[in-house]
Amino acid sequence: MSAERPDDLDRGAINRRAMLGDAWVERSLGQANSFNAEFQSQVTRHAWHDIWGRPGLDAQTRRLLVLGMTMGLARWEEFELHCRAALRGGVPLAVIKEALMQGAIYCGVPAANTAFKITVGICQAEGIALDPAPLLPGHRVETHHTFSLPQLRVALQGPVDAAKPGVPVVLSHALGMRLEMWDGLAAALAPQHPVLRYDHRGQGASAAVQTVYSLDDLVDDAARLITEWGRGPVVFVGLSMGGLVGQGLGIRYPHLVRGLLLANTAATYPESGRANLAQRAAAVRAGGMAAVADAVLERFLSDATRASQPALAADVRGSLLRADAESYALAALAIQSADWRPALASIRCPVQVVAGAQDAGSTVAMAQAVADGIPGAQLSVLEAAHLSVLEQPAGFWQALQQLLARVG
Structure with missing residues (x-):
């Protein structure tokens, strides 16, 4: 040697x-x-x-x-x-x-x-568990883009027979995320319920956008999807930005929704929240998604979850880094001035509001204000930060089941 x-x-x-x-x-x-x-x-x-x-x-x-x-x-x-x-x-x-x-x-x-x-x-x-993902009809995920503009990526799964009794469910994701955020919940729903998930305009794999738009445009996108799907009225599940869209659907398109789950969201943002959205938009325009990814991750997932579930934290961070910076900025500015408070009382369908006890951006108090503004709305508080469906999937599932029971 x-x-x-x-x-x-x-x-x-x-x-x-x-x-x-x-x-x-x-x-x-x-x-x-x-x-x-x-x-x-x-x-x-x-x-x-x-x-x-x-x-x-x-x-x-x-x-x-x-x-x-x-x-x-x-x-x-x-x-x-x-x-x-x-x-x-x-x-x-x-x-x-x-x-x-x-x-x-x-x-x-x-x-x-x-x-x-x-x-x-x-x-x-x-001993690494692999979740079943059968590719048989009624189980597999069918992904496509809408023909109508702007083109949105859509994923469908669940019973293919429209005559089956399952309630159709639409899932709407948070700012900077994508429809894969709902993988676990969609798989749990699919045996009984037809499920539609989609990427907001300019986000995920939907067509990129370069022009200014408003929250009303995002609501119109959701209404367009539900109408084209032809399975409405639906139970609409929206988290964060998706929750803002859900409120808008209940107010502007009541005939398309039979129930709303509004998670980790608010009817309006305080001045500090609006300033934060503007700052994030400016930061990503100057330095790309890497300029905000770590700070957003800290807001999205609690310290305990990031420490105990590093793979989940890496996946969320990866989704943020893959987001298109300009589209992220446009979306942040689109929701910045949201204010559904004057019209919340017009929502008549069953509503379940979900809050995260550790959510610093969309606080429990903000969620309570949404619930107080909608007749008959119920509030569930989970031990989570902003992405409650990922941190507390069992609690989120229970809240959704409560809503589905009320919808009937």
Whole structure:
């Protein structure tokens, strides 16, 4: 064995342990023999120190590159080793899925098929739960864009027979998020209820917008979707900006809604809230979504949730970073001057208001004001920050079930 740069062997071993775990490295180095010891030394020094130790890429990016390369070369033993290590090392499964989806294009479908099979097997062995997502009619998610303008991305799932008794439900997301925010709730509803989710104009995968619009335009978009769907009147579930849209539907299009769940929202914003929206719009126009993503994440999810569910926090942050900056700014300015207070009393359908006890932007007091303004509205307070459906899915589900029971 070469004695050249012996310290690099130790440095490489540190990186190798950090990426693959102590047990694997103990076996590889501890069981080296006169035939393979020099090879193990070479791999540890040159791969794990000279390459993995370089500063140009973070560890997660290097992990994903290795998965893609071993997938393309069909080196399945190495792929399995690095995939398991990546999951144990905290790489979100959703990120690994995206790497394999990318590989399906550049490495080929057969390679991706094998990679997905191996990864599913690793998840099962590691106790990582995979939610069912059957692709049979009535279960699968059908995604398309509207023909009417501006084009909005829509996802449909649930019973396909319009004669079935399930109440149709529409889900409307928060500023900077996208329809995937509702994945869990939509899957829970779909066995009994037809569900429509959509990306607001300029957000998610809806068509980008570059012109100023108003909250009334967002309400018109929702009314257009419900009308084109042909399953109304619906139970409309809106969170944050979606809750503002829901209030507008109840006021301006009462014939399209049979119930409203208004979560983490307000009828109007105080001056501080309006100033915050204007500041965020200016910040993203100057520095892109990265200028506000961390601050918004702190508002969206509580400290405890960000600490205990890092994958969820990373997913929310990733959604924010993928948002189009100009579209985000236009949406923030569109809702800035919202004030439904004078017309709340005209809403006659059953209403369930949901608030987060730790929501600093749309406070419990704001939610109470909405509930007080709507005849018969009920208020549920969850131990959550702004994205209550993600932090407290069980409590959110219970609030929705209360509303559906009232709707009948």
